[in-house]
Amino acid sequence: MSSLQPPRYLITGASSGIGEELARQLAEKGYTVGLIARRKERLVALKQELKYKPGKVFIYAVDLSNEAESTQAYNKLRSEMGGLDGIILNAGVGRDDLKAPWESDAQTIDINVRAFAHGLHWAFAHFQEQGHGHIVGMSSIASHLASGHAPVYTASKHFVSNYMTGFRMKANALEIKLDITDIRPGYVVSEMTRDNPHTFWMASTQRAVEMMIKGIEKKKKRIYITKRWRLLAELADLIPYFIWNRLSF
Numbered sequence: 001m002s003s004l005q006p007p008r009y010l011i012t013g014a015s016s017g018i019g020e021e022l023a024r025q026l027a028e029k030g031y032t033v034g035l036i037a038r039r040k041e042r043l044v045a046l047k048q049e050l051k052y053k054p055g056k057v058f059i060y061a062v063d064l065s066n067e068a069e070s071t072q073a074y075n076k077l078r079s080e081m082g083g084l085d086g087i088i089l090n091a092g093v094g095r096d097d098l099k100a101p102w103e104s105d106a107q108t109i110d111i112n113v114r115a116f117a118h119g120l121h122w123a124f125a126h127f128q129e130q131g132h133g134h135i136v137g138m139s140s141i142a143s144h145l146a147s148g149h150a151p152v153y154t155a156s157k158h159f160v161s162n163y164m165t166g167f168r169m170k171a172n173a174l175e176i177k178l179d180i181t182d183i184r185p186g187y188v189v190s191e192m193t194r195d196n197p198h199t200f201w202m203a204s205t206q207r208a209v210e211m212m213i214k215g216i217e218k219k220k221k222r223i224y225i226t227k228r229w230r231l232l233a234e235l236a237d238l239i240p241y242f243i244w245n246r247l248s249f
């Protein structure tokens, strides 16, 4: 990337919530952004909304559970954007439901685990070839927890964070200049939290994304959104196994 070239980032899950606001704020800052999600009409409307912002906006509607089509989307956007400096793997699903059927758990695994890992692999290979790059993954405070209401969601976020740590170590072993940022939000206003009555310490989407972008630009390794969630994460890490087994939330 030349010093005059604005940063170019792909963002998955950009049709609502955190991803949509990341697109808005990064375009405002002059970034070139490539936006991915299934709902094409939402991406088209967002591109239209951002028409006069300093950053260029490209879109591609795809279901990330389809790996062949996802690879096509990543390649196409990278080429339209004239290259890539980073990717924000943000797409995710979550459901708080003691009666969640298998299909719901399977969908969470497909997107939060498999599609996340596929996107990270694609980006790692590309950044390895070009000699630099930035991978940002949307984990959660849930990566420190377990939950009877959302066991697959908390497990999926353990995977996301642990996978990123492993890839950081792999980059070290291969001597690749790669930055990996693990974002761990608590509750943030979005479609995902809209119908959840059990939320607290809820951050506005705008404030949460402002904090995320500060951390992304500093290429931080781990960011808690908002900062007080870090305390809860550290406390959760101290809870012994026998206590987890007696909890019921």
Ligand SMILES: NC(=O)c1ccc[n+]([C@@H]2O[C@H](COP(=O)([O-])OP(=O)(O)OC[C@H]3O[C@@H](n4cnc5c(N)ncnc54)[C@H](OP(=O)(O)O)[C@@H]3O)[C@@H](O)[C@H]2O)c1
Pocket (backbone or CB within 6 Å): 012, 013, 014, 015, 016, 017, 018, 019, 036, 037, 038, 039, 040, 042, 062, 063, 064, 065, 090, 091, 092, 093, 094, 111, 138, 139, 140, 141, 184, 185, 186, 187, 188, 189, 190, 191, 192, 193
């Ligand atoms: N909100 C919170 O409190 C919170 C806290 C911690 C972590 N997070 C994480 O933040 C990320 C964004 O969530 P959000 O809160 O902003 O929720 P959201 O508003 O529901 O956004 C989820 C995004 O993921 C996309 N997506 C879902 N399934 C997809 C698929 N099969 N293919 C392509 N895109 C797909 C959705 O787009 P389409 O439906 O258009 O495909 C949407 O753009 C998630 O990874 C979530 O786990 C959220």
